[in-house]
Amino acid sequence: MSTAEQTEGDDLPWGEVTPDAARRLLVAAVEAFAERGYHATTTRDIAGRAGMSPAALYIHYKTKEELLHRISRIGHDKALRVLRTAADGPGSAAERLADAVRSFVRWHADHHTTARVVQYELDALGDEHRTEIVALRRQSDAAVRDMINDGVRNGEFDVPDVPGTTLAVLSLCIDVARWFNVAGTRTPDEVGALYADLVLRMVGARPQAS
Amino acid sequence: MSTAEQTEGDDLPWGEVTPDAARRLLVAAVEAFAERGYHATTTRDIAGRAGMSPAALYIHYKTKEELLHRISRIGHDKALRVLRTAADGPGSAAERLADAVRSFVRWHADHHTTARVVQYELDALGDEHRTEIVALRRQSDAAVRDMINDGVRNGEFDVPDVPGTTLAVLSLCIDVARWFNVAGTRTPDEVGALYADLVLRMVGARPQAS
DNA sequence: CGGCGTCCTAAGCGCTTGCTCACCGTCAGG
DNA sequence: CCTGACGGTGAGCAAGCGCTTAGGACGCCG
Numbered sequence: 001m002s003t004a005e006q007t008e009g010d011d012l013p014w015g016e017v018t019p020d021a022a023r024r025l026l027v028a029a030v031e032a033f034a035e036r037g038y039h040a041t042t043t044r045d046i047a048g049r050a051g052m053s054p055a056a057l058y059i060h061y062k063t064k065e066e067l068l069h070r071i072s073r074i075g076h077d078k079a080l081r082v083l084r085t086a087a088d089g090p091g092s093a094a095e096r097l098a099d100a101v102r103s104f105v106r107w108h109a110d111h112h113t114t115a116r117v118v119q120y121e122l123d124a125l126g127d128e129h130r131t132e133i134v135a136l137r138r139q140s141d142a143a144v145r146d147m148i149n150d151g152v153r154n155g156e157f158d159v160p161d162v163p164g165t166t167l168a169v170l171s172l173c174i175d176v177a178r179w180f181n182v183a184g185t186r187t188p189d190e191v192g193a194l195y196a197d198l199v200l201r202m203v204g205a206r207p208q209a210s
Numbered sequence: 211m212s213t214a215e216q217t218e219g220d221d222l223p224w225g226e227v228t229p230d231a232a233r234r235l236l237v238a239a240v241e242a243f244a245e246r247g248y249h250a251t252t253t254r255d256i257a258g259r260a261g262m263s264p265a266a267l268y269i270h271y272k273t274k275e276e277l278l279h280r281i282s283r284i285g286h287d288k289a290l291r292v293l294r295t296a297a298d299g300p301g302s303a304a305e306r307l308a309d310a311v312r313s314f315v316r317w318h319a320d321h322h323t324t325a326r327v328v329q330y331e332l333d334a335l336g337d338e339h340r341t342e343i344v345a346l347r348r349q350s351d352a353a354v355r356d357m358i359n360d361g362v363r364n365g366e367f368d369v370p371d372v373p374g375t376t377l378a379v380l381s382l383c384i385d386v387a388r389w390f391n392v393a394g395t396r397t398p399d400e401v402g403a404l405y406a407d408l409v410l411r412m413v414g415a416r417p418q419a420s
Numbered sequence: 421c422g423g424c425g426t427c428c429t430a431a432g433c434g435c436t437t438g439c440t441c442a443c444c445g446t447c448a449g450g
Numbered sequence: 451c452c453t454g455a456c457g458g459t460g461a462g463c464a465a466g467c468g469c470t471t472a473g474g475a476c477g478c479c480g
């Protein structure tokens with residue numbers, strides 16, 4: 001039962017989850033879901049990782065599915081905000097797209113446990129919760145598509161199939177959560193830089209000095 | 211065993227699974243696993259889809275995990291063969307790479323239920339079975355990397371980071387299994403053509419008439 | 421001190437899980 | 451006819467599941 005280890009760190013990951021015990025449970029759930037998947041994770045496992053009894057979970061969350069929903073909702077919000085910050089920034093379409101991919105990929109690598117739950121455990125949500133999350137995803141799609149369209153309109157990009165390329169770009173970024181490994185040779189920054197370059201090639205951006 | 215019959219495996223999806231009842235169970239398992247995931251699927255569900263009693267499953271398979279292993283093994287073998295057929299074919303590096311991506315993606319779209327199980331349910335395998343499958347994946351990785359290296363060596367491609375680009379190409383192709391939907395607007399052929407083009411851009415292949 | 425709300429636990433309920441086992445219909449060989 | 455192997459079933463077991471409930475420890479206010 002380790003105690004004081006809280007406010008340390010810059011922007012601690014789940015600071016917005018307010019009752020302290022609820023946050024510990026949620027963090028434990030993220031780890032367990034990412035490791036074994038939602039259905040293979042038991043409420044006893046989650047509570048155990050948080051150093052609590054199985055019943056404690058139900059004081060803060062109505063069901064196990066609500067826990068997943070909370071994780072998924074917050075995770076999608078954060079990822080979407082990261083994307084939009086770059087997409088709505090200044091600069092040419094190529095600069096904004098590269099920036100968006102770089103930071104979006106970096107987020108998926110840095111928070112690959114969260115991202116894995118958020119991106120790959122969607123089917124475990126109930127119908128209502130899933131449609132809510134799908135709506136958030138469509139917003140990510142729109143953000144990327146808009147940047148590509150901007151670049152096509154002003155001649156920066158050469159893209160025959162904008163919706164298809166948008167799909168591919170997002171698919172590429174999201175799949176980082178599946179394969180990224182902390183023990184691997186690449187840092188999140190390196191992957192972000194690599195992917196930003198690859199995406200610029202995909203949209204046929206003219207090479208430019210920066 | 212079969213001598214020349216195995217090449218007919220493309221006609222009937224799971225023709226190589228020889229006891230007829232065993233094949234029906236396996237097909238049912240593929241559908242169920244793809245729909246709900248391995249852990250959320252019950253043996254009663256699988257047997258029910260195959261029109262049999264729950265106990266029938268254990269006449270042909272020792273455990274539920276063995277069923278997943280069989281599916282994963284056969285699926286990976288087929289996907290790898292598709293990749294290699296194009297990779298080992300004639301033509302320039304660009305032609306072979308485009309061909310490989312096109313057919314690999316088409317396979318993942320055509321058999322997206324199987325591919326989903328094969329690519330995303332790997333963690334549900336036991337340790338032994340998982341390492342066996344991981345070895346197959348490394349062979350896919352090598353096949354793609356070799357093609358890219360060929361293109362770089364003879365000046366067809368411009369690729370600063372070959373291992374990273376290899377990873378990205380495979381990631382892009384594999385993720386097709388996650389999002390592809392039969393009810394969607396794109397056919398497997400269209401996705402294959404789109405992705406072949408995108409990959410050629412990623413490796414900096416000089417544009418060529420098609 | 422007692423009363424009360426908050427936060428947690430021990431115990432366990434009802435149900436489902438992966439899997440087993442005693443048994444049975446079918447059919448070829450004698 | 452019988453025999454026995456084969457491929458199947460109905461019933462059910464032990465274990466584990468998500469979740470509930472009665473009650474205890476603790477702190478705050480009077």
